[in-house]
Amino acid sequence: MELKYIPKDIEQKWQRCWEEAASFAVTEDQDKKKYYLLEMFPYPSGRIHMGHVRNYSIGDVVGRFKKMRGFNVLHPMGWDAFGMPAENAAIQNKSHPAKWTHENIDYMRGQLKKMGLSYDWGRELATCDVAYYRWEQKIFLEMLAKGLAYKKTSFVNWCPKCETVLANEQVEDGACWRCDSEVKQKELDQWFFRITDYAEELLEWTFKLPGWPERVLTMQRNWIGKSIGCEIDFPLEGRSESVKVFTTRQDTVFGATFMSLAPEHPLAQQLTTPDRKAEVDAFIEKVKKTDRIKRTADDFEKEGVFTGSYCINPLTKARMPVYLANFVLTDYGTGAVMAVPTHDQRDFEFARKYSLPLQVVIQPEGESLDTASMQAAFTEVGTLVNSGRFDGLKSDAAKEAIADYLEQEGIGKKTVNFRLRDWGISRQRYWGNPIPVIYCENCGVVPVPEQDLPVRLPMDVEFSGEGGSPLAKLDSFVNCTCPTCGKAARRETDTMDTFVESSWYFMRYCCPDFQDGPLDRKRVDYWMSVDQYIGGIEHAVLHLLYARFFTKVLRDLGYVSCDEPFTNLLTQGMVIKDGAKMSKSKGNVVDPNALIERYGADTARLFSLFAAPPEKDLDWSDQGVDGSFRFINRVWKLVHDRLDLVKNAAAPDLATLTAEERTLRRAVHKTIKKVTEDIEERFHFNTAIASIMELLNTLQPADLQTPQYGAVMKEALETTVLLLAPFVPHVSEELWQRLGNTTPLSRTAWPEYDRDAVVDEEVLVVVQVNGKLRTRITVSAETSMEELEKCALANEKVLPFLEGKQVRKVICVPGKLINIVVA
The missing domain is CATH 3.10.20.590 (Ubiquitin-like (UB roll))
Incomplete structure (x- = not known):
């Protein structure tokens, strides 16, 4: 028997055993309590990095622990395989995106298997496979029939380099999240999902997810952005129309002295008088080149232009000039803002810049504001003045009274507004799921009949590197026959945002072999919701909100029963080296392959789990890796040094243990209790591992000359190996076997601590x-x-x-x- 610890031999042996025995394959079992564990699936970029190692090691500890605790554990893996990087790589490497993607998947799958992760590989899926995206097309058509998918002309975030539309969440500091190009505003016909229909429910459930970090829930609440206020109609001078505004501060309406419209507002051009046209057109063009997020920043310079037209304040009857303002967005509220410069800071800065009138209508307690000396807007609550019949009311009372009055007079109404906008899913690129729609001159927009699905992504495309989608240039794809009238028609050449694929993949994992529809409800209802989801904080809005929305849509379409996709969420920290996040651009990447080759996967796992709690950033340390390797060797040596002693030992007779034996056994059972609680209740893997290290320090010098020392030591060694199994599974399986056990650890129960033993004498x-x-x-x-x-x-x-x-x-x-x- 080999006495030296050789990680490569041991790890290959047990990975082969697990695969041959299908150790982690599961089916539905009504006699067992299910546990659905999931890490966010990776994009197949070609290489795993230390962030992957850490993320998947965290999940693997939980999966193996729960399996040993008797749960029926579903732990799948797949690939978020569509997206712009594959197209970029195809252009750079003169390789087709499908070939590039599947080669990367094959390589990364091999890397993940070398880590010994407890995945049910039989459920593996890739979102670029037609077996997956065909069902997404069916879901799209059902959403279209229900009015949840629709097309409209809209100003969108446009990346000129990628030549594609970006969601608001995909714009970071005014730049494309993929290529860092400056994002422009462009008007296009786009497909949308009506996520706003679910805004209230999405918000409501953020208060019913106690297993989510409060930070993430707050980010989602802010993104949904519920505001309770009023819509007020401001009649346009000399015209029959009105400008409709939304405000949460109807108590300040008597102080509205001008109107601000978004440059994209439908009335912007109509209200522009001939003498103002040149200046207005130039201003609109300037704003189109400005990032939408940047426009709303507090420190962004407020600019505008007078249209030449006026509206009337419905309560004061004052004549208010209508301006276009760069900080007003057309898709928030109504795209129009009643400007109250004395009580809104942006309006204050704008009014000072363009010499517009100010009118105080809210006075703070014990003070008297003067417009001539004001240095900033007063935005707190106070008492109404210069507000007619409402003078003397406090702000909160005035809001209710003025809202009632507006409704009575038919010039406004109470309403709720959300910051959340509908999800634009159109992308002008090739490597994505084709939108299953046909355009016919006679019939208009025609859904592809379900029997004609899937609309397959053609493989015979050329990539010029000029941007835009090569689909639009492929006649064999574009030209088709209208399924309604039989005349010549053309296909939609936009593909879906890749966040659509990641919004329901976790449900398809429950039934990846199902051929009669997107989901097998019986199996999905057994597994869903995901009990523990693990991934980065960067997806707090980007992915998680869409996944929540899609779950509710599929519920309402009759595919699932659950309301929410993820019961518990863990957002793990980053891996830091030399003070910065590991990245190729910073030149501080540690290659997991080299680490595994030198030390073994168990060492890589142990270091990433021991160095910091999962939710905190992990500081890379070469010394820490060496220390983890030395610890595994210490365990290895201790077991082999005691093999002869414990080989034939029976279970200890608790009634006749000596004081020394009881002390040793107490340390063992206290460690079981500590490790169990640290994993189950807190995910504090670092302190759990530290407890096992302390136990090892107790066991190493414990050479007792007592009758039952061998029996107590056997229990201690087996317990140590069992406790280590979720963290370092390969060496644990090997030591378990060498201790004389024939049932693999993957089918062995987690140890229970003796309550009497943990009580101190x-x-x-x-x-x-x-x-x-x-x-x-x-x-x-x-x-x-x-x-x-x-x-x-x-x-x-x-x-x-x-x-x-x-x-x-x-x-x-x-x-x-x-x-x-x-x-």
């Missing part, structure tokens, strides 16, 4: 006099409070502090502390 009690430490005493755990008090008062180190003083009272915390209070 003796405890160390702190003794204080007037709150100051004077000594510590060791007493039996069964010592009563009265006996403990006597021992403390008679202690030779305490007596000098009591001499000549009156003991007023003795405060006793059993098993921990005695505080003697003296005069």
Whole structure:
């Protein structure tokens, strides 16, 4: 038997065993409690990195632990395989995106298998496979029929380099999240999903997900952005139309002195008088080149232009000039803002810049604002002034009263507004799921009949590198026959945003072989919701909100029963090296392949789990890796050094254990309790591992010459191996086998601690006099409070502090502390 620890041999052996035995393949089992564990699936970029190692090791600990605890664990893996990088790589490498993607998948699958992850590989899927995206097309058509998918002309975020539309979430600091090009505004016909229909429910459920980090829930609430207020109609001077505004501060309406419209507002051009046209057109073009997110930033310079037209304040009857303003967005509220410069900071800055009138209508308690001396807007609550019949009311009361009045007079109404906008899913690129729609001159927009699905992504395309979608240039794809009238028609050449694929993949994992529809409801209802989801904080809005929306849509389409996709969410920290996140651009990447080749997968896993709690950033340390490797070797050596001692040992006879044997066994069972609680309740893998290290320190020098030492040590060694199994599964399986066990660890139960064994026979009690430490005493755990008090008062180190003083009272915390209070 090999006595030297050789990771490569051991890891290959057990990976082969797990695969041959299908150790982690699962089916539905009504007699077992299910546990659905999932890490966010990776994009097949070609290489796993240390972030992957950490993320998947975290998930694997949970999966293996839950399996040993008797749960029916679903732990699948797949590939988020569509997307722009594959097209870019196809252009650079003169390789087809499909070939590039599948080659990367094959390589990364091999890397992940070398890590010994407990995946059910039989459920593997890739979103670029027609077996997956065909069902997404069916879901799209059902959403189209329900009005949840629709097309409209809209200003969109446009990346001129990628020549594609970006969702608001895909614009970072005014740049494309993929290529860092400056994002422009462009008007296009686009397909949308009506996520706003679910805004209220999406918001409501953020208060019913206790297993999610509050930080993520807050980000989602802010993104949904519910506002309760009023819509008010401001009649246009000389015209029959009105400008409709949404405001949450109807208490300030008497202070509205001008109107601000989004440059994209439908009335912007109509309200522009001939003498203002040139200046207005130039301003609109300038705003089109400005990032939408940047336009709303507090420090962004407020600019505008006068249209030449006026509207009327419906309550004051004052004539208000209509401006276009760069900080007003057409897709928030109504795209029009009643400007109250004295009580809104943006309006204040704008009014000062363009010399527009100010009118105070809210006075702070005990002060009197003067427009001539104001240095900033007053935005707090106060008392109404210059507001007609509403003078003297406090702001909150005035909001209700003015809202009622507006409704009575037919010039406004109470309403709720959301910041959340509908999800634009059109992408002008090739490597994505084709939108199953046909355009016919006679019939208009025609859904592809279900029997004609899937609309396959053609493979015979050329990539010029000029941007845009090569689909639009492929006549064999574009030209088709209208399924309604039989005349010549053309296909939609836009493909779906890749976030559509990642919005339901976790459900398809439940039934990847199902051929009669997108989902097998019986199987999906057994597994869903995901009990534990693990991934990066960067997806707090980008992916998680879409997945929540899609789950609710599929529920309403009758495919699933659950309301939410993920019961618990863990957002793991980044891997940091030399003070920065690991990345190729910073030149601080550690290659997991080289790490596994030198130290083994178990060492790579152990270091990434021990160095920091999962939710915190992990600072890379070469010394930490060496330390993890040394620890595994210590465990290996300890087991082999004691093999002869424990080989034929029976279970210990608890009634006849010596004091030394009981102490040793107590350390073992305390460790079981600590590790179990750290994994199950807190995911504090680092402290769990530290407890096992402490146990090892106890076991190594424990060479007792007592009758049952071999029996106690056998229990201790087997327990150590069992506790290590989720963290370092390969070496644990090997040691378990060498200890004489024939059932693999993957089918062995997690150890239970003996409640009697973890009770201390003796405890160390702190003794204080007037709150100051004077000594510590060791007493039996069964010592009563009265006996403990006597021992403390008679202690030779305490007596000098009591001499000549009156003991007023003795405060006793059993098993921990005695505080003697003296005069």
